[in-house]
Amino acid sequence: xxxxxxTSRRFLVPGLITxxxxxxxxxxxxxxxxxxxxxxxMYIILAVSWVxxxxxxxxxxxxxxxxxxxxxxxxxxLMPNTGQLLPLPVVVAIAGLISGLLAVLVGALTLRLRxxxxxxxxxxxxxxxKQVLLYWEFEVTHTRGRFVVLVDNDTVFYIMLGIxxxxxxxxxxxxxxxxxxxxxxIGENEEAAAHTGINVTMVKVITxxxxxxxxxxxxxxxxxRWTYIDPYIAFNPLFSFMPVLMAIFGGMGQLYGPVIGAxxxxxxxxxLQTTFPYYYMLIFxxxxxxxxxxxxxxxxxxxxxLIQRWRKGGSAEQNANT
Amino acid sequence: MTKKLLFGLITITLVALVAVPLCxxxxxxxxxxxxxxxxxxxxxxxxxxxxxxxxxxxxxIMTMWEEEVNAAGGIYVADYxxxxxxxxxIYDDATDVGTMVRLTEKLILxxxxxxxxxxxxxxxxxxxxxIANKYGYVLLTAEGGATIMRDALYGLxxxxxxxxxxxxxxxxxxxxxxxxxxxxxxxIVSIADLHGVEYSGVAAIEFARxxxxxxxxxxxxxxxxxFSIIIKDAKAxxxxxxCVFGYPPQVxxxxxxxxxxxxxxxxxxAGPGANFGFYQFTFIEALGPNCVDGVLCFAAANRATxxxxxxxxxxxxxxxxxxxxxxxxxxxxxxxxxxxxxxxxETGTLDQDILRDYxxxxxxxxxxxxxxxxxxxEGGGGLLVKETHPGEIGxxxxxxxxxxxxxxWSNTVITAxxxxxxxxxxTP
Numbered sequence: 001x002x003x004x005x006x007t008s009r010r011f012l013v014p015g016l017i018t019x020x021x022x023x024x025x026x027x028x029x030x031x032x033x034x035x036x037x038x039x040x041x042m043y044i045i046l047a048v049s050w051v052x053x054x055x056x057x058x059x060x061x062x063x064x065x066x067x068x069x070x071x072x073x074x075x076x077x078l079m080p081n082t083g084q085l086l087p088l089p090v091v092v093a094i095a096g097l098i099s100g101l102l103a104v105l106v107g108a109l110t111l112r113l114r115x116x117x118x119x120x121x122x123x124x125x126x127x128x129x130k131q132v133l134l135y136w137e138f139e140v141t142h143t144r145g146r147f148v149v150l151v152d153n154d155t156v157f158y159i160m161l162g163i164x165x166x167x168x169x170x171x172x173x174x175x176x177x178x179x180x181x182x183x184x185x186i187g188e189n190e191e192a193a194a195h196t197g198i199n200v201t202m203v204k205v206i207t208x209x210x211x212x213x214x215x216x217x218x219x220x221x222x223x224x225r226w227t228y229i230d231p232y233i234a235f236n237p238l239f240s241f242m243p244v245l246m247a248i249f250g251g252m253g254q255l256y257g258p259v260i261g262a263x264x265x266x267x268x269x270x271x272l273q274t275t276f277p278y279y280y281m282l283i284f285x286x287x288x289x290x291x292x293x294x295x296x297x298x299x300x301x302x303x304x305x306l307i308q309r310w311r312k313g314g315s316a317e318q319n320a321n322t
Numbered sequence: 323m324t325k326k327l328l329f330g331l332i333t334i335t336l337v338a339l340v341a342v343p344l345c346x347x348x349x350x351x352x353x354x355x356x357x358x359x360x361x362x363x364x365x366x367x368x369x370x371x372x373x374x375x376x377x378x379x380x381x382x383i384m385t386m387w388e389e390e391v392n393a394a395g396g397i398y399v400a401d402y403x404x405x406x407x408x409x410x411x412i413y414d415d416a417t418d419v420g421t422m423v424r425l426t427e428k429l430i431l432x433x434x435x436x437x438x439x440x441x442x443x444x445x446x447x448x449x450x451x452x453i454a455n456k457y458g459y460v461l462l463t464a465e466g467g468a469t470i471m472r473d474a475l476y477g478l479x480x481x482x483x484x485x486x487x488x489x490x491x492x493x494x495x496x497x498x499x500x501x502x503x504x505x506x507x508x509x510i511v512s513i514a515d516l517h518g519v520e521y522s523g524v525a526a527i528e529f530a531r532x533x534x535x536x537x538x539x540x541x542x543x544x545x546x547x548x549f550s551i552i553i554k555d556a557k558a559x560x561x562x563x564x565c566v567f568g569y570p571p572q573v574x575x576x577x578x579x580x581x582x583x584x585x586x587x588x589x590x591x592a593g594p595g596a597n598f599g600f601y602q603f604t605f606i607e608a609l610g611p612n613c614v615d616g617v618l619c620f621a622a623a624n625r626a627t628x629x630x631x632x633x634x635x636x637x638x639x640x641x642x643x644x645x646x647x648x649x650x651x652x653x654x655x656x657x658x659x660x661x662x663x664x665x666x667x668e669t670g671t672l673d674q675d676i677l678r679d680y681x682x683x684x685x686x687x688x689x690x691x692x693x694x695x696x697x698x699x700e701g702g703g704g705l706l707v708k709e710t711h712p713g714e715i716g717x718x719x720x721x722x723x724x725x726x727x728x729x730x731w732s733n734t735v736i737t738a739x740x741x742x743x744x745x746x747x748x749t750p
Contacts, residue, residue, distance in 0.1 A: 032431040134514050144516040226423050228449035233419045277414040
C-alpha cells in the first residue's frame with residue numbers, strides 16, 4: 001500500500017470539486033439521480049470501510065453484512081412508522097456506535113484467528129445475528145417485520161454524503177498517523193510488528209470497530225429507504241461479498257480504488273439490470289471474471305498503467321524531437 | 323502484441339460499458355412522445371428465490387391480459403381520444419427488497435410509467451406499498467398479504483390489497499370446518515418468517531375458539547431440509563389436524579415424509595404450496611393422479627365455481643403448464659387487471675388520483691362477481707372485502723382441487739363436501 005499517495009495534495013482539488021458537484025446535486029439532478037447516487041454512495045461506504053481494516057491487515061472480513069444489518073435494524077427499532085423515537089441524525093449515530101461496539105467485542109474475541117478461520121467466523125456472525133433476532137422477534141416480542149418512517153430523498157442523500165465525507169477524512173487521518181503505520185506493519189509482518197512494541201491486537205480491534213461504525217451508519221439511513229425491514233432483509237449476505245468484490249474490482253492499492261470500484265460496480269449493476277433484465281447476471285459475471293484475470297490491480301492498476309504508458313510515449317516523443 | 327491488444331480491448335470495453343448507458347440516458351433528451359401506449363411498470367423477480375412463484379402466479383395473468391387487450395386494439399382512454407395498447411416495462415429485482423425499492427422508484431421517477439404493477443411476496447409488497455403511496459401511484463397488490471399490512475393501510479391511501487390471508491378469512495373458516503367434524507387436537511409446523519408466524523399465531527387463536535387443543539407448534543428455519551424428525555414426532559403425538567404453514571420447500575418434503583413414514587392424520591393442510599398444480603405433479607408419476615387426495619390447501623375457486631372461472635383456467639392452461647395453475651391466487655389476480663381496465667375506461671384518464679378515488683368508491687363487476695374494497699378510514703387504503711371471496715379452503719379430491727370451505731356469505735361457492743377424515747395416502 002502506498003501511503004504517500006494520499007498525503008500528496010494532488011487529490012485535494014479534484015476531491016473538492018467532486019464534493020461540490022455532489023453537494024449541489026439535488027439542485028440540478030433528477031429525483032432519481034439523487035436516489036441512484038445515494039445507493040452508489042452506500043456501496044462506496046461499504047467498500048471503503050471494508051478496505052480500512054481488510055486492506056492493510058490482510059484479514060478477510062465477511063462481517064460487513066452483520067454491521068450493516070445492525071445499523072438497519074437499529075433504525076427499524078428506533079424509527080417505526082408509528083412514531084419516530086429519536087431524530088434521524090441521532091439514530092444514525094447510535095446505529096454506527098452499536099455496530100462499532102459489536103465489532104470491538106467480536107474483534108477482541110476473534111482477531112486472534114487468522115486467514116480462512118477469521119473469514120468463516122465473520123461470515124458466521126451474519127447468520128448468528130440473523131437467527132438470534134428471528135428467535136427474539138418471533139418468540140419474545142411477537143413482532144413480524146417492521147415498517148420504518150419515510151424520509152425524503154434529499155435528506156437521505158445528504159446524510160449518506162455526510163457519512164461518506166466523514167469516512168474519507170477518517171481514512172485520510174488514519175493513513176497519515178502512526179496508527180496507520182502500525183496497521184501497515186501488521187499487514188506486512190504481524191510478528192515483527194509485535195516485536196517492535198505495537199499492541200497488535202489493540203490496533204486491529206480498534207480498526208475493525210472504526211470500519212464497522214460507518215457500515216452501521218450507512219445501514220441506518222438505508223433502512224428509511226427500504227421502509228420495510230425484517231431479519232432476512234437486514235442481514236443479507238450479499239452485503240458481505242459486494243464490498244470485497246468492489247474493492248478488488250477497483251483496486252486496493254490506493255484509497256480511490258475502492259471508491260472507483262464501488263461506483264462503477266454499482267452503476268454497472270443498475271444499468272445492466274434495467275437494460276438487460278434477462279442477461280445482466282451473465283454480463284456481470286463476465287466483467288468480473290475478466291477484471292480478476294486481467295486486472296490484478298483493479299481499475300486503479302489499469303489507470304496507472306495507462307498514465308505510465310502515456311508518459312513514456314510522451315517522453316519518447318520528446319527524445320525523438322531533440 | 324496480444325497482451326497489448328487485450329489490454330486495449332479491456333480498457334475500451336470498460337469505458338464503453340460505463341459510457342454508453344450514461345449517454346443513452348442523459349445525453350439525448352427524450353422528446354415528449356405523442357401518447358401511443360399505456361406503459362405499465364413492474365419490478366418482478368425474474369431471478370432468485372421468488373422467480374418460480376412470480377412466474378406461476380401474477381405473471382401469466384399479466385401476459386394473458388396484454389394479449390387480450392392489444393388484440394382488441396387497446397384500452398380506450400377519453401383523455402387521449404383513442405385506444406391505447408398496453409406495454410410492459412419489467413425490471414428484475416432478483417428477489418432482493420432493496421433492489422425492488424430502487425427499481426420501483428426508477429419506474430416512477432425516471433421512466434414515469436402510467437401504471438405500476440405489484441411486486442411479488444409479502445415482504446416485497448410491504449416495502450413497495452409506502453413507496454408507491456409516497457409518489458401517489460395506485461398499487462393493487464398481488465402475491466402477498468398479512469395482518470401487519472392491513473394495519474398499515476390506514477396511512478396508505480393509494481394501496482389496495484387483493485389476496486386473502488390468515489384471519490381474512492381463511493383460518494376462521496378452517497377452524498369452523500374442523501369443529502363441525504369434531505376435530506380435537508392439532509399439530510402445527512411453521513416456517514420462521516412473517517408468513518409462518520402469522521399463520522401459526524392466528525391458527526392458535528382460532529383453534530382455541532372452537533375448542534381444538536394445540537399439541538405442538540414447531541417453528542423451522544427456512545434452511546431446514548430434513549423433516550423426518552418432525553413427522554415422527556407428529557406421528558407419535560397423533561393429532562387430528564396437521565398444519566404446515568410454509569412454502570413449497572417445506573410443504574413438499576413434509577408431504578413426502580408423511581407418505582414415507584405412514585403418518586396419515588385426519589386432516590392435513592399445507593400452504594402455500596398445496597394450492598398449486600405442481601403439488602400434485604411432484605407425486606403423480608409414482609402414485610398416480612389421486613396421489614395427494616384428501617390434502618387441504620388455501621384455495622378460492624376452481625373450474626366448477628362458475629363458467630367464467632372455467633374459462634379463466636382454460637385460458638391460463640393455454641399459456642402455462644397445468645403445474646403452474648394456482649387455485650388460491652389466480653382467482654384474485656385476474657380481477658386486478660379487470661379493475662384497472664374498467665377504472666381507466668370509465669374515468670377516461672391515467673391520472674392516479676382520479677383512478678384511486680374511482681377504485682376506492684366503486685363496485686366492479688369482475689370474475690369474482692360484485693368486487694369492491696373496504697377502505698381503512700378516511701384517507702386510508704383498501705382491502706378486498708371478504709364477501710367477495712368465493713371460497714377459502716380447498717381439498718384435493720379425485721386429482722383436482724375442490725372448494726370445500728368458504729365464509730357464510732352469498733358469493734361463496736362450495737364445489738364439493740369436505741372429506742374428513744382424509745383417505746390414506748396411496749401406495750405405489
